[in-house]
Amino acid sequence: DAGITQSPRYKITETGRQVTLMCHQTWSHSYMFWYRQDLGHGLRLIYYSAAADITDKGEVPDGYVVSRSKTENFPLTLESATRSQTSVYFCASSESGGRNNEQFFGPGTRLTVL
Amino acid sequence: GQNIDQPTEMTATEGAIVQINCTYQTSGFNGLFWYQQHAGEAPTFLSYNVLDGLEEKGRFSSFLSRSKGYSYLLLKELQMKDSASYLCAVGGGQKVTFGTGTKLQVIP
Numbered sequence: 717d718a719g720i721t722q723s724p725r726y727k728i729t730e731t732g733r734q735v736t737l738m739c740h741q742t743w744s745h746s747y748m749f750w751y752r753q754d755l756g757h758g759l760r761l762i763y764y765s766a767a768a769d770i771t772d773k774g775e776v777p778d779g780y781v782v783s784r785s786k787t788e789n790f791p792l793t794l795e796s797a798t799r800s801q802t803s804v805y806f807c808a809s810s811e812s813g814g815r816n817n818e819q820f821f822g823p824g825t826r827l828t829v830l
Numbered sequence: 831g832q833n834i835d836q837p838t839e840m841t842a843t844e845g846a847i848v849q850i851n852c853t854y855q856t857s858g859f860n861g862l863f864w865y866q867q868h869a870g871e872a873p874t875f876l877s878y879n880v881l882d883g884l885e886e887k888g889r890f891s892s893f894l895s896r897s898k899g900y901s902y903l904l905l906k907e908l909q910m911k912d913s914a915s916y917l918c919a920v921g922g923g924q925k926v927t928f929g930t931g932t933k934l935q936v937i938p
């Protein structure tokens with residue numbers, strides 16, 4: 717199916733475990749983004765990527781790792797999960813970065829770290 | 831960096847008009863976005879302003895004043911389904927910075 721998908725949709729894990737959240741888009745958009753959304757903070761950018769093999773930090777990158785070996789995939793890894801990383805994670809894609817192209821968001825992954 | 835301010839919550843009556851304000855201070859500005867987000871769902875794009883003035887799109891309009899660092903989203907003929915959060919976001923460089931959002935409740 718065309719669009720942007722995320723998996724899993726829900727995840728419960730324990731402190732210290734490694735977790736990978738997947739994001740896949742079928743539009744061949746150059747830019748992809750990872751956000752976390754928490755009450756009182758809104759959407760905060762974790763990492764973004766302008767193209768395959770090009771990634772850069774956003775506002776809150778600590779504790780997260782990303783890679784982008786293929787244009788369509790942009791996985792986000794929590795190397796050692798902490799309770800403060802309990803959040804809703806959204807992946808998004810766009811044709812350009814901060815310019816006139818809208819971002820298309822995936823459905824989100826609700827992550828709970830116990 | 832970017833600093834974006836918008837009211838946390840608003841309540842309006844079905845059929846009425848509501849204006850959601852957004853002020854911003856930025857180190858780089860390409861344009862201003864508005865997104866709508868229903869509870870438990872992903873944000874969806876509403877509008878984009880790059881030049882000063884009003885952009886109208888059906889029941890929704892968005893205004894921008896770059897000199898004042900100010901924008902508003904105007905929703906007319908409110909419907910119950912408009913109950914959602916409205917996110918103001920500033921595009922700069924390669925990325926977009928989002929405000930914390932305004933939760934709008936439409937009451938009968």
